[in-house]
Amino acid sequence: MKKLLSTSTFVAGIFSITCLASANNNTKxxxxxxxxxxxxxxxxxxxxxxxxxQEELPSISLIPEKEMDKALYNQLSATxxxxxxxxxxxxxxxFIRKQKAVLEKMSEQTGTDEKAIxxxxxxxxxxxxxxxxxxVLLTGYFTPMLQLKRKPDSTYKYPLYTKPSKWPNDQALTRSEIDDFKGLQGLGLEIGYSDSLLNNYFAQVQGSTFAHxxxxxxxMTLAFSGxxxxxxxxxxxxxxxxxHVSKKDISLQAIRNFFEQHPELLSSVLNINPSYVFFREVKSPPITSSGVPVINNITAAVDPDVIxxxxxxxxxxxxxNKNGKVGSREFRLLIASDSGSAIKGAGHIDVYMGENQQQAGFFHHYGQVWLLEI
Structure with a gap:
């Protein structure tokens, strides 16, 4: 993402906000x-x-991500x-009309390479x-690639399910009841089988996965189905x-490393999260909860009750930077079109990062966010 806003203007604009606030911010x-x-x-x-x-920011222009025109078109159609x-x-x-006006204003300015918004x-x-x-806590999510088999064997034995139309005994099952006690086994809900319960868990947290x-x-794409x-x-x-893991080192790889060292704890620790996600097979790319395709570095998952x-x-x-710390900042545009179980309130936004598991796994840092309106 390239900024056309000069560095001095950008820094001055941001500091005009922070310096103004410094005398008034006494909250814990x-x-x-x-x-x-x-x-x-x-x-x-x-x-x-x-x-x-609402507040004033300096005049801003920037080069959007290369697929911003596609993202705007999709979102305009959905709106x-x-x-x-x-x-x-x-x-x-x-309110929707106001959103549409912002999308239209952006859309009029995109469509050619290196064209500023x-x-x-x-x-x-x-x-x-x-x-x-x-x-605002900014984290990343991604679409993993799972290697699956249609029929289980001694290695590929961990099922991914589609959501049941009716729960056994009319009672929704927990993660432990599904994975450990095989509460859905034999109901014809299995899509495929992986060789890793942890990989299944990561796919569930992301909400969708590519599957071979x-x-x-x-x-196939395995899309969220409930x-x-x-x-x-x-x-x-x-x-x-x-x-088990330090705050500064937490990442998907750190979680993997922990379970490689303590495989006996995998099931019990995963069951700390009772939420369970189901999938359905589709041939299209992953779709957001608002019905538009996800787009790398543009799609954002939010709490729709807030945004x-x-x-x-x-x-x-x-x-x-390479040390895992915030080295600099730049203005970017995102479109709020997705949601997730972990994204609640006004303090957390999740940014879609395509198939880049490493980038998404290490990204849990803070930045400011503004809602744009006409």
Missing amino acids: EIIKGYDFEGNGWQKNLECFDGTFK ERKLLTPIITEEQKE FLSGLKFKRLRGEDGCGN FIDTNEY KNGKKYESLGKYLVSSG PHGSVLLVEFPII
């Missing part, structure tokens, strides 16, 4: 994500009541369909973040709080 810091040196948490930001605070929904209120329609004439509404001052069925040589309705609990946060799907977000994106 509240960190709900991962607290470690270099995580990007900014002190002395101006705190405020409410979910958003137009939403306006035709008969059950939404006039207030909801008015200008953000003049827009309103910038800063998200309150975890602390009420603008520190090695015994039939089929390639959950068991149980509350999501973070495996990473458990491993940190229990002292409605279809919203365009300006993010002061943290750039991570």
